Amino acid sequence: MAPPTPEVTHPEDVLIVGASAGGLAVAEALRRKGYRGRLTVVGAEPHPPYDRPPLSKQVLSGAWEGERTHLRSRDDLDRLEAEFVLGDPATGLDAAAREVRTASGRVLRADAVVLATGLTALRLPGQDDLAGVHVLRTLDDALALRRDLTTADELVVVGEGVLGAEIAATARGLGAGVTLAGLGDAVMGDHLGGLVGGMLTRLHAGRGVRLRLGVAARSLTGEDGRVTGVLLASGEWLPAGAVVVATGSRPAVGWLAGSGLTLGDGVECDARCRAADGVYALGDIASWHHEGLGRRLRLENRTNAVEQAQVVAANLLGEDRPYVPVPYFWTDQYDVKIQAHGFLTRDAQVDVVEGAPEENRFVARYTVGGQVTGVLGWNVAKAARLHRRSLAEAFTPEKPHA
Numbered sequence: 001m002a003p004p005t006p007e008v009t010h011p012e013d014v015l016i017v018g019a020s021a022g023g024l025a026v027a028e029a030l031r032r033k034g035y036r037g038r039l040t041v042v043g044a045e046p047h048p049p050y051d052r053p054p055l056s057k058q059v060l061s062g063a064w065e066g067e068r069t070h071l072r073s074r075d076d077l078d079r080l081e082a083e084f085v086l087g088d089p090a091t092g093l094d095a096a097a098r099e100v101r102t103a104s105g106r107v108l109r110a111d112a113v114v115l116a117t118g119l120t121a122l123r124l125p126g127q128d129d130l131a132g133v134h135v136l137r138t139l140d141d142a143l144a145l146r147r148d149l150t151t152a153d154e155l156v157v158v159g160e161g162v163l164g165a166e167i168a169a170t171a172r173g174l175g176a177g178v179t180l181a182g183l184g185d186a187v188m189g190d191h192l193g194g195l196v197g198g199m200l201t202r203l204h205a206g207r208g209v210r211l212r213l214g215v216a217a218r219s220l221t222g223e224d225g226r227v228t229g230v231l232l233a234s235g236e237w238l239p240a241g242a243v244v245v246a247t248g249s250r251p252a253v254g255w256l257a258g259s260g261l262t263l264g265d266g267v268e269c270d271a272r273c274r275a276a277d278g279v280y281a282l283g284d285i286a287s288w289h290h291e292g293l294g295r296r297l298r299l300e301n302r303t304n305a306v307e308q309a310q311v312v313a314a315n316l317l318g319e320d321r322p323y324v325p326v327p328y329f330w331t332d333q334y335d336v337k338i339q340a341h342g343f344l345t346r347d348a349q350v351d352v353v354e355g356a357p358e359e360n361r362f363v364a365r366y367t368v369g370g371q372v373t374g375v376l377g378w379n380v381a382k383a384a385r386l387h388r389r390s391l392a393e394a395f396t397p398e399k400p401h402a
Contacts, residue, residue, distance in 0.1 A: 016039070049072065
């Protein structure tokens with residue numbers, strides 16, 4: 001006779017630190033699964049949970065007001081029967097005691113703690129001393145940059161990655177003069193490789209963006225406390241009425257120093273997104289073991305945060321599920337919509353398998369060592385999803401032999 005299945009004990013209360021899309025998704029998934037225990041959601045910002053992808057596009061352009069980014073109505077949030085502690089950043093965690101301290105002096109304890117505090121934008125030296133220099137991570141960041149764009153004739157964007165490219169595209173759509181500077185030799189070339197990076201570079205140049213690629217930003221210049229430009233390592237000075245620094249970000253784990261958790265590239269977790277007994281992490285800060293790839297992985301995008309939240313909620317309730325996603329992100333720039341599945345590395349062989357670049361609609365397949373590692377769609381979202389099936393083998397854990 002098989003031994004009896006041990007009874008699964010659900011946590012009586014769950015504390016979620018991070019009130020963005022991932023944190024909200026955990027709370028909603030728990031309630032959908034019938035969890036009736038106490039839920040508390042702590043957020044650093046005063047805003048209710050909102051969507052970040054529109055910040056660099058619809059919010060920055062003025063097409064949306066900030067409230068339109070809110071992920072749920074007040075009534076929807078009330079139906080969760082969760083306590084939202086907003087505008088009170090977490091400042092410390094005792095993982096063994098599952099105890100979180102906040103900036104206001106609160107001490108919150110729970111049977112289970114979920115960490116979803118996202119990213120912190122990197123900044124340039126002296127940036128905080130000059131008005132008109134921005135990062136774009138939060139809703140308030142986007143609104144502040146939008147105000148500056150109404151008066152600044154020239155915008156300099158430092159960073160040629162996805163965020164910098166989206167900001168440049170939006171600002172050009174508003175009629176601003178834009179210079180995009182970055183270390184890479186092509187717009188998003190480090191993310192998408194030479195073929196697509198070259199196409200994006202030509203796209204931005206064709207829309208009037210001045211490109212300064214392959215060169216670092218050395219310093220900011222200012223006068224009377226306001227930014228006047230960016231000095232490049234080449235010696236060239238780029239005049240600016242406003243500057244956006246989009247050179248990258250790091251996991252927001254500074255508050256977890258001394259917590260007892262292992263902090264490397266984010267919060268290190270097992271395949272179930274568990275960082276310690278009763279402590280889980282998800283989204284941008286979670287570095288977890290991907291059983292399909294056989295290695296540690298950390299992803300920075302909204303899709304990952306929401307998908308990972310479903311697995312965390314399941315494991316909180318005893319389902320024992322590994323998290324084995326195929327990575328995915330998208331970007332919209334001008335009239336181009338790009339969907340990327342898997343890993344799209346610079347060293348990959350890139351083959352167009354449907355459509356054609358000259359037609360402005362195509363699917364590209366990325367292969368490394370004979371194995372398909374990524375699929376990209378340029379203005380063909382549905383076709384890209386169909387080709388995504390070729391990635392399944394690379395991301396699926398091997399089943400043990402009988």
